[in-house]
Amino acid sequence: MSAPRLSAVLWDMDGTLVDTEPYWMAAETPLVERFGGTWSHEQALGLVGLGLEDSARIFQDAGVRMGVRDIIDHLTDDVMGQLTDKGVPFRPGARELLASLRAAGIKTGLVTMSMRRMADTVVDLIDFEAFDVVIAGDESTRPKPFPDPYLQACEALGVSPDETVAIEDSPNGLRSAVASGAAVIGVPLMVSIAGAGAHAVWSTLEGRTAEDVASFHAAHHANRHTTTEETRP
Incomplete structure (x- = not known):
């Protein structure tokens, strides 16, 4: 054959x-901190390549009191804003x-x-x-x-x-x-x-x-x- x-x-x-991974990480930390939690670089690295819904559930476990879709939309909007400001x-x-x-x-x-x-x-x-x-x-x-x-x-x-x-x-x-x-x-x-x-x-x-x-x-x-x-x- x-x-x-x-x-x-x-x-x-x-x-x-x-x-764009640094853009995602820059969006994640303030989101977790808004709800009184902490977010480490190691935790951020653990999300690299993971589906957004699975990532959102991890943020919920870290204390983010938002729905899965709301978390996804928030992070996506933040990263897209950074792309606009800083370029691709x-x-x-x-x-x-x-x-x-x-x-x-x-x-x-x-x-x-x-x-x-x-x-x-x-x-x-x-x-x-x-x-x-x-x-x-x-x-x-x-x-x-x-x-x-x-x-x-x-x-x-x-x-x-x-x-x-x-x-x-x-x-x-x-x-x-x-x-x-x-x-x-x-x-x-x-x-x-x-x-x-x-x-x-x-x-x-x-x-x-x-x-x-x-x-x-x-x-x-x-x-x-x-x-x-x-x-x-």
């Missing part, structure tokens, strides 16, 4: 495409790699646990048509680390998971992408991704091109095929 070709690259947003901090090489993929005719999807209105804000600030599809946190059937968001993106793009590469920065995101059947590149930022299942780890996207992603995808499936052949009884 021939190896699948690379048809699409699926991107996480917060921490992978854009370095794209991670090094991310925009350039996106442009390279588009030029190569490879489909792209954004798979994020942020709300759709925030994802649209970020996408609209990219100066070219960067994504064929966006799957946001308020649209996924189940959040990361379940595979649903990535499977939904594949369905929307009309590709199978083994035709895709996913790029992620968090353990939850990596587990979601790996479970979907994609070939997965981890690009760590704020938290360790050791043991989360990434098929390759790149320290940065800077200098990377569509050719690099395609080569990784081909090598990943060649290695899988070789391993299968070697272990077949």
Whole structure:
């Protein structure tokens, strides 16, 4: 059986495409403190890559006396305000790699646990048509680390998971992408991704091109095929 070709690259947003994690953390601390609680950097790191509803319940456990949806809306509004005031901090090489993929005719999807209105804000600030599809946190059937968001993106793009590469920065995101059947590149930022299942780890996207992603995808499936052949009884 021939190896699948690379048809699409699926991107996480917060921490992978854009370095917005500090914006989220800056929104979280005053929210908890408003209700008399405390919020540590370690607690904030524990939310990286987690679905917004799960995060909101953690804030409730920390003493925030608001409904889940109200917490999500409050944090999203705060982060969007910071994006307006401070700009969108794209991670090094991310925009350039996106442009390279588009030029190569490879489909792209954004798979994020942020709300759709925030994802649209970020996408609209990219100066070219960067994504064929966006799957946001308020649209996924189940959040990361379940595979649903990535499977939904594949369905929307009309590709199978083994035709895709996913790029992620968090353990939850990596587990979601790996479970979907994609070939997965981890690009760590704020938290360790050791043991989360990434098929390759790149320290940065800077200098990377569509050719690099395609080569990784081909090598990943060649290695899988070789391993299968070697272990077949």
